[in-house]
Structure formats: C-alpha cells, structure tokens
Amino acid sequence: MAARAFSTVQLVNGSTGDPVLYLDYPGGDNALLFDGGENCGLTAAQLGDLEAAFITHHHVDHFIGLDRIIRANMDRDKILHLFGPVNTIRKVYDRITAYEYPFFPFQKIVVKITELLPGKMRTATLECTKKFPEPVVVETAWTGPVCYENADLRVEAVHADHTVPCLSFALAEKSGYHPDPSKLATGILKTGIWVQEALRLLRAGADMQTKIELNGGNFTLETLAANYFTESQGARVAYITDTFFSDAVQPELLKLAKGAWRLYCDSFYARAQAKQAAQYKHMIAPQAGELAKLAKVEQLVLIHFATRYAGKYQMLIDEAAAVFPKVSAEI
Numbered sequence: 001m002a003a004r005a006f007s008t009v010q011l012v013n014g015s016t017g018d019p020v021l022y023l024d025y026p027g028g029d030n031a032l033l034f035d036g037g038e039n040c041g042l043t044a045a046q047l048g049d050l051e052a053a054f055i056t057h058h059h060v061d062h063f064i065g066l067d068r069i070i071r072a073n074m075d076r077d078k079i080l081h082l083f084g085p086v087n088t089i090r091k092v093y094d095r096i097t098a099y100e101y102p103f104f105p106f107q108k109i110v111v112k113i114t115e116l117l118p119g120k121m122r123t124a125t126l127e128c129t130k131k132f133p134e135p136v137v138v139e140t141a142w143t144g145p146v147c148y149e150n151a152d153l154r155v156e157a158v159h160a161d162h163t164v165p166c167l168s169f170a171l172a173e174k175s176g177y178h179p180d181p182s183k184l185a186t187g188i189l190k191t192g193i194w195v196q197e198a199l200r201l202l203r204a205g206a207d208m209q210t211k212i213e214l215n216g217g218n219f220t221l222e223t224l225a226a227n228y229f230t231e232s233q234g235a236r237v238a239y240i241t242d243t244f245f246s247d248a249v250q251p252e253l254l255k256l257a258k259g260a261w262r263l264y265c266d267s268f269y270a271r272a273q274a275k276q277a278a279q280y281k282h283m284i285a286p287q288a289g290e291l292a293k294l295a296k297v298e299q300l301v302l303i304h305f306a307t308r309y310a311g312k313y314q315m316l317i318d319e320a321a322a323v324f325p326k327v328s329a330e331i
C-alpha cells in the first residue's frame, strides 16, 4: 500500500524564503496551500487549482500572496476555502475590496473564510457575483482540531504561541482508495467524472464486479481499481511555523506532528539566538529537532531560516541533526 495520496508537494520558496507549502492531488480544484506568503513560484494555474488555503497568521511574509491566490481563482466557478486566525475575515475582505472589479458574469469566485479562535470559529462567504457585499459573520463552537474535511483528507489546526494570533496545521489523509496520478497519466481511459464515481463506489465498499459504462465499453470496478487507483494508508504532513516552543503549546504541537510522514518546522534561529527566539516567538533549530524526535516523525524539513544566517544555513541543519538525524532543508 502506498503511503501517500498527494501527487505534488512543493516547498515553494525553499527553507530560506517565505514559508509556503503547496500540495496537489490528481484532478482539478483540489490543491491545498499552507500559508499565504510570496507565491510567485506557483503558476496562476497551480493557484487556480486550489481548493483551500490555510494561513497561519497575518505577518506580511505569510499573507502577501493573498492577492495572487484570489486573482488566479477569480474566474473559477467554485468555492475557495480560506482559513486563518482571528480577524482573517476582515483582513481578507479589506484586501479583496481594495481593488475595483468589472464584475464580468464569468467572475464567479466564492471565498468561504473561516477564522479559528480558541473554542469557536467564525465563517463568512464573499461572493463576486454579489459584488462583495459586507460579510455576514456566523459564529459556531469549535473545539478542534479538525477545521476542514473532504472525502480524501482532514486538516487539523491548533493555536501557536507567536507575537500575534497564529495557527499551526496538519494534513491527515484518509486511508483507502485514491486516484493514482501515474496510472491515470498512462491508462487508456482519459480522466473524467468517472474517476469520482468509481472512487465513490470503491470507498463505499461496492461489489468489485459492478460494471461501469465508459466510452461505450463496460469496465468492472475491479479493473478500474487495479488500473487507475491505489490503496493508500494516507500520510500526515505537519506544518508548524512562527511559534515559540513554550510549555503552553508544546503538547498541542506534538499532537499535530505525531507520526507525520513529514514535519515542516520553524527553525528561524540557531541555539545562540534563543533569547531572540523567546522575544520574537520563533523556534530554534534544536527545538525543531526535539519536536520531530518526540513526535516520531519520518522526516523533518526545516523552514523559515532568518536571513542573518545567509551563507551559514548549514549550521541550523547541523543543530537540528544533532537531535534528530533525518533532517533536511531546501537552500
């Protein structure tokens, strides 16, 4: 059983730029984005494929890319889900309405924003066809950790300990059948709505001899399963950044990272700058290693290196590796 279902995982600006993580799945409108910083490394097509974006907080290095996200999805007839901490609804609304629009009929984007607060969530929907009226905010109880779920996966969120309200996230894929990108690329049947229909039947545990009519031919569910799908246990990917490794949040961060295939973790400072880490609420590289070790993750990828270490980033990797050997960075 393959362990993971996603077809693409891309740390858009590496370990030294704004932390941005893009994951995609076979098919359209189902990519996920963690953080909304600089994202020129992603094409408009990649951003237009987004189903949901999860923003940790509103510091500029995590939020400046929002405009490109919205623009790339403007003409899409879909709901784009956006998640963030308190005040995300107001801040996204202000950013969207900072621009003028021709409101062409084909500009159909619907942005569903959810802001997560301790114990509750607030949602609002911004609709282009209604010319983005003032949002109506609905508040409901939320005890976490799951903030988003679809047929393939769940996304969990916890509150981090940063200088401003900030979230950390984890993606947890569900085990079961998933479309296999390489099989779909080489198979004789072109990808179409049948993929979703076959997937629905497979996940419902339908009889494998069930026949599906496609392109004038009849295919059993068994044949389609073997040739176009993979059974996967599903992977956990944790994305933790801009947080102090304080006693208050350690247990929650640990739960988020527990058993992850890969943990992307804040490593803004080296050990020698522990004082700055406490003041500006970031992690030091050895703490990223410690978290990875405690959570028994498979791999640790360090992110968000401060520019003060330019030319000597290896030091940060070495400090983390002393605690957790399976560590890497994209420099």
Ligand SMILES: [Zn+2]
Pocket: 059, 061, 062, 242, 304
């Ligand atoms: Zn940051």
Ligand SMILES: [Zn+2]
Pocket: 057, 059, 162, 242
């Ligand atoms: Zn920050």
